[in-house]
Amino acid sequence: MRKYSRQREAICEYLGSRKDHPTADMVFQAVRQVYPKISLGTVYRNLTLLASEGEILKLNCGDGVEHYDAQTAPHCHYYCRSCGSLKDIFMEEPIRLAYEKESEDGDLIEGCNIMFYGICEKCKNAVDKAE
Structure with a gap:
Protein backbone atom coordinates (compact mmCIF):
# COMPACT_ATOMS: atom_id res chain seq x y z
CA MET A 1 0.00 0.00 0.00
CA ARG A 2 1.42 3.37 -0.98
CA LYS A 3 1.85 6.28 1.40
CA TYR A 4 -0.87 8.96 1.38
CA SER A 5 0.06 12.25 -0.27
CA ARG A 6 -1.96 15.47 -0.08
CA GLN A 7 -0.39 16.58 -3.34
CA ARG A 8 -1.39 13.35 -5.08
CA GLU A 9 -4.89 13.72 -3.69
CA ALA A 10 -5.03 17.29 -5.07
CA ILE A 11 -3.93 15.99 -8.48
CA CYS A 12 -6.68 13.35 -8.42
CA GLU A 13 -9.31 15.88 -7.35
CA TYR A 14 -8.28 18.28 -10.10
CA LEU A 15 -8.39 15.58 -12.78
CA GLY A 16 -11.74 14.34 -11.48
CA SER A 17 -13.19 17.84 -11.87
CA ARG A 18 -12.13 18.17 -15.52
CA LYS A 19 -13.58 16.81 -18.74
CA ASP A 20 -11.00 18.37 -21.08
CA HIS A 21 -8.12 15.93 -20.47
CA PRO A 22 -5.49 18.34 -19.13
CA THR A 23 -1.76 18.07 -19.74
CA ALA A 24 0.80 17.70 -16.94
CA ASP A 25 1.56 21.41 -17.20
CA MET A 26 -2.13 22.28 -16.78
CA VAL A 27 -2.30 20.00 -13.73
CA PHE A 28 0.87 21.59 -12.35
CA GLN A 29 -0.48 25.15 -12.79
CA ALA A 30 -3.76 24.27 -11.05
CA VAL A 31 -2.31 22.28 -8.15
CA ARG A 32 0.36 24.93 -7.59
CA GLN A 33 -2.44 27.32 -6.61
CA VAL A 34 -3.10 25.09 -3.58
CA TYR A 35 0.45 23.81 -3.01
CA PRO A 36 2.81 26.61 -4.16
CA LYS A 37 5.94 24.57 -3.44
CA ILE A 38 4.95 21.57 -5.60
CA SER A 39 7.38 20.92 -8.44
CA LEU A 40 6.58 19.95 -12.01
CA GLY A 41 8.64 16.80 -11.40
CA THR A 42 6.38 15.83 -8.49
CA VAL A 43 3.33 16.28 -10.69
CA TYR A 44 4.88 14.12 -13.45
CA ARG A 45 5.90 11.39 -10.97
CA ASN A 46 2.42 11.28 -9.46
CA LEU A 47 0.69 11.25 -12.85
CA THR A 48 2.96 8.39 -13.93
CA LEU A 49 2.24 6.48 -10.71
CA LEU A 50 -1.52 7.02 -10.96
CA ALA A 51 -1.55 5.93 -14.60
CA SER A 52 0.57 2.83 -13.91
CA GLU A 53 -1.83 1.82 -11.13
CA GLY A 54 -4.87 2.34 -13.37
CA GLU A 55 -6.33 5.21 -11.38
CA ILE A 56 -6.13 7.58 -14.36
CA LEU A 57 -5.55 7.23 -18.10
CA LYS A 58 -2.54 8.66 -19.92
CA LEU A 59 -3.47 9.63 -23.48
CA ASN A 60 -1.29 10.41 -26.47
CA CYS A 61 -3.25 11.96 -29.31
CA GLY A 62 -0.30 12.96 -31.47
CA ASP A 63 -0.06 16.61 -30.46
CA GLY A 64 3.30 16.20 -28.72
CA VAL A 65 2.03 16.16 -25.12
CA GLU A 66 0.34 13.58 -22.96
CA HIS A 67 -3.14 14.23 -21.63
CA TYR A 68 -4.71 12.73 -18.51
CA ASP A 69 -8.21 11.45 -17.88
CA ALA A 70 -9.74 10.52 -14.52
CA GLN A 71 -12.52 8.59 -16.29
CA THR A 72 -11.18 5.03 -16.31
Whole structure:
Protein backbone atom coordinates (compact mmCIF):
# COMPACT_ATOMS: atom_id res chain seq x y z
CA MET A 1 0.00 0.00 0.00
CA ARG A 2 1.42 3.37 -0.98
CA LYS A 3 1.85 6.28 1.40
CA TYR A 4 -0.87 8.96 1.38
CA SER A 5 0.06 12.25 -0.27
CA ARG A 6 -1.96 15.47 -0.08
CA GLN A 7 -0.39 16.58 -3.34
CA ARG A 8 -1.39 13.35 -5.08
CA GLU A 9 -4.89 13.72 -3.69
CA ALA A 10 -5.03 17.29 -5.07
CA ILE A 11 -3.93 15.99 -8.48
CA CYS A 12 -6.68 13.35 -8.42
CA GLU A 13 -9.31 15.88 -7.35
CA TYR A 14 -8.28 18.28 -10.10
CA LEU A 15 -8.39 15.58 -12.78
CA GLY A 16 -11.74 14.34 -11.48
CA SER A 17 -13.19 17.84 -11.87
CA ARG A 18 -12.13 18.17 -15.52
CA LYS A 19 -13.58 16.81 -18.74
CA ASP A 20 -11.00 18.37 -21.08
CA HIS A 21 -8.12 15.93 -20.47
CA PRO A 22 -5.49 18.34 -19.13
CA THR A 23 -1.76 18.07 -19.74
CA ALA A 24 0.80 17.70 -16.94
CA ASP A 25 1.56 21.41 -17.20
CA MET A 26 -2.13 22.28 -16.78
CA VAL A 27 -2.30 20.00 -13.73
CA PHE A 28 0.87 21.59 -12.35
CA GLN A 29 -0.48 25.15 -12.79
CA ALA A 30 -3.76 24.27 -11.05
CA VAL A 31 -2.31 22.28 -8.15
CA ARG A 32 0.36 24.93 -7.59
CA GLN A 33 -2.44 27.32 -6.61
CA VAL A 34 -3.10 25.09 -3.58
CA TYR A 35 0.45 23.81 -3.01
CA PRO A 36 2.81 26.61 -4.16
CA LYS A 37 5.94 24.57 -3.44
CA ILE A 38 4.95 21.57 -5.60
CA SER A 39 7.38 20.92 -8.44
CA LEU A 40 6.58 19.95 -12.01
CA GLY A 41 8.64 16.80 -11.40
CA THR A 42 6.38 15.83 -8.49
CA VAL A 43 3.33 16.28 -10.69
CA TYR A 44 4.88 14.12 -13.45
CA ARG A 45 5.90 11.39 -10.97
CA ASN A 46 2.42 11.28 -9.46
CA LEU A 47 0.69 11.25 -12.85
CA THR A 48 2.96 8.39 -13.93
CA LEU A 49 2.24 6.48 -10.71
CA LEU A 50 -1.52 7.02 -10.96
CA ALA A 51 -1.55 5.93 -14.60
CA SER A 52 0.57 2.83 -13.91
CA GLU A 53 -1.83 1.82 -11.13
CA GLY A 54 -4.87 2.34 -13.37
CA GLU A 55 -6.33 5.21 -11.38
CA ILE A 56 -6.13 7.58 -14.36
CA LEU A 57 -5.55 7.23 -18.10
CA LYS A 58 -2.54 8.66 -19.92
CA LEU A 59 -3.47 9.63 -23.48
CA ASN A 60 -1.29 10.41 -26.47
CA CYS A 61 -3.25 11.96 -29.31
CA GLY A 62 -0.30 12.96 -31.47
CA ASP A 63 -0.06 16.61 -30.46
CA GLY A 64 3.30 16.20 -28.72
CA VAL A 65 2.03 16.16 -25.12
CA GLU A 66 0.34 13.58 -22.96
CA HIS A 67 -3.14 14.23 -21.63
CA TYR A 68 -4.71 12.73 -18.51
CA ASP A 69 -8.21 11.45 -17.88
CA ALA A 70 -9.74 10.52 -14.52
CA GLN A 71 -12.52 8.59 -16.29
CA THR A 72 -11.18 5.03 -16.31
CA ALA A 73 -14.36 3.23 -17.38
CA PRO A 74 -14.00 1.87 -20.92
CA HIS A 75 -14.60 4.63 -23.47
CA CYS A 76 -13.18 6.15 -26.64
CA HIS A 77 -11.71 9.59 -27.28
CA TYR A 78 -12.08 12.17 -30.05
CA TYR A 79 -9.28 14.60 -30.91
CA CYS A 80 -9.93 17.66 -33.08
CA ARG A 81 -6.99 18.25 -35.38
CA SER A 82 -8.00 21.89 -35.79
CA CYS A 83 -8.43 23.25 -32.24
CA GLY A 84 -6.77 20.43 -30.28
CA SER A 85 -9.79 19.65 -28.12
CA LEU A 86 -9.98 16.16 -26.69
CA LYS A 87 -13.23 14.66 -25.46
CA ASP A 88 -14.74 11.40 -24.29
CA ILE A 89 -16.97 9.36 -26.58
CA PHE A 90 -19.03 6.56 -25.09
CA MET A 91 -19.60 4.01 -27.87
CA GLU A 92 -20.37 0.47 -26.79
CA GLU A 93 -19.61 -1.35 -30.04
CA PRO A 94 -15.82 -0.71 -30.35
CA ILE A 95 -15.28 -1.33 -26.64
CA ARG A 96 -17.39 -4.49 -26.60
CA LEU A 97 -15.54 -5.90 -29.61
CA ALA A 98 -12.16 -5.22 -28.04
CA TYR A 99 -13.02 -6.90 -24.75
CA GLU A 100 -14.77 -9.92 -26.26
CA LYS A 101 -11.99 -10.89 -28.64
CA GLU A 102 -8.66 -12.55 -28.35
CA SER A 103 -5.87 -11.66 -30.72
CA GLU A 104 -5.30 -13.93 -33.70
CA ASP A 105 -2.39 -15.43 -31.76
CA GLY A 106 -4.67 -16.29 -28.83
CA ASP A 107 -3.47 -13.43 -26.62
CA LEU A 108 -6.01 -12.23 -24.07
CA ILE A 109 -7.07 -8.63 -24.67
CA GLU A 110 -7.57 -6.78 -21.39
CA GLY A 111 -8.27 -3.31 -22.71
CA CYS A 112 -7.93 -0.87 -25.55
CA ASN A 113 -7.36 2.79 -26.29
CA ILE A 114 -9.46 4.00 -29.21
CA MET A 115 -8.74 7.52 -30.46
CA PHE A 116 -10.84 9.07 -33.21
CA TYR A 117 -9.39 12.04 -35.13
CA GLY A 118 -11.13 14.70 -37.16
CA ILE A 119 -12.58 18.19 -37.07
CA CYS A 120 -15.02 18.97 -34.26
CA GLU A 121 -18.42 20.48 -34.96
CA LYS A 122 -17.35 23.91 -33.66
CA CYS A 123 -14.33 24.08 -36.00
CA LYS A 124 -16.30 22.60 -38.90
CA ASN A 125 -19.01 25.25 -38.47
CA ALA A 126 -16.38 28.01 -38.33
CA VAL A 127 -14.91 26.81 -41.65
CA ASP A 128 -18.37 26.55 -43.21
CA LYS A 129 -19.19 30.14 -42.16
CA ALA A 130 -15.88 31.44 -43.55
CA GLU A 131 -16.59 29.96 -46.98
